[in-house]
Amino acid sequence: MIFHSDAGSLEHGGDLAAARRLFPHAPQPFIDLSTGINPYPYPLPPLAANVFTRLPDSAAQIRLREIAARTYGAPSATHVVCAPGTQILLPLLAALVPPGRAGVLGPTYSEHARAAALAGHAVIDVRDIDELRAVDLAVVVNPNNPDGRIITKEKLLALSDDLSGRG
Numbered sequence: 001m002i003f004h005s006d007a008g009s010l011e012h013g014g015d016l017a018a019a020r021r022l023f024p025h026a027p028q029p030f031i032d033l034s035t036g037i038n039p040y041p042y043p044l045p046p047l048a049a050n051v052f053t054r055l056p057d058s059a060a061q062i063r064l065r066e067i068a069a070r071t072y073g074a075p076s077a078t079h080v081v082c083a084p085g086t087q088i089l090l091p092l093l094a095a096l097v098p099p100g101r102a103g104v105l106g107p108t109y110s111e112h113a114r115a116a117a118l119a120g121h122a123v124i125d126v127r128d129i130d131e132l133r134a135v136d137l138a139v140v141v142n143p144n145n146p147d148g149r150i151i152t153k154e155k156l157l158a159l160s161d162d163l164s165g166r167g
Helices: 016-022 058-072 086-094 111-118 129-134 153-165
Strands: 002-005 008-011 101-105 122-126 137-139
Touching: 086 111, 101 111, 101 129, 111 122, 111 137, 122 129, 129 153
Parallel strands: 101 122, 101 137
Antiparallel strands: 002 008
């Protein structure tokens, strides 16, 4: 799937027909790992027939944020944001930092660099977390997609301390 905007084109993945044309002899079933979609979905409990016919009410969103805060160790539910997906959050997060240099630890999902560019940042691709100490906005996907790389909590906190010390 390719998205077009004023910021340029973004090839997202998920176009299995195009992938099959490129790799006609690939084993079947063809699993597209570019989308992060699990071919073996999590087993869901029985759901009410109307569950997908309405938006979640505010009480359900509050419960979700409380559960997420407990699960992820956030200080409170006010530290958790609910959104329909990351597409809306990435540019908003990048806009929290005044335009400057944004370093994206790659390789990773290309939407992060696009979002930083839309927020006015000059984007650089870096391969080592220590290179992020010299930027104004550091983007680290953890665990990373597509390679599964994990940056330790200690390294992330040290980077956060360095960057927050500069404002």
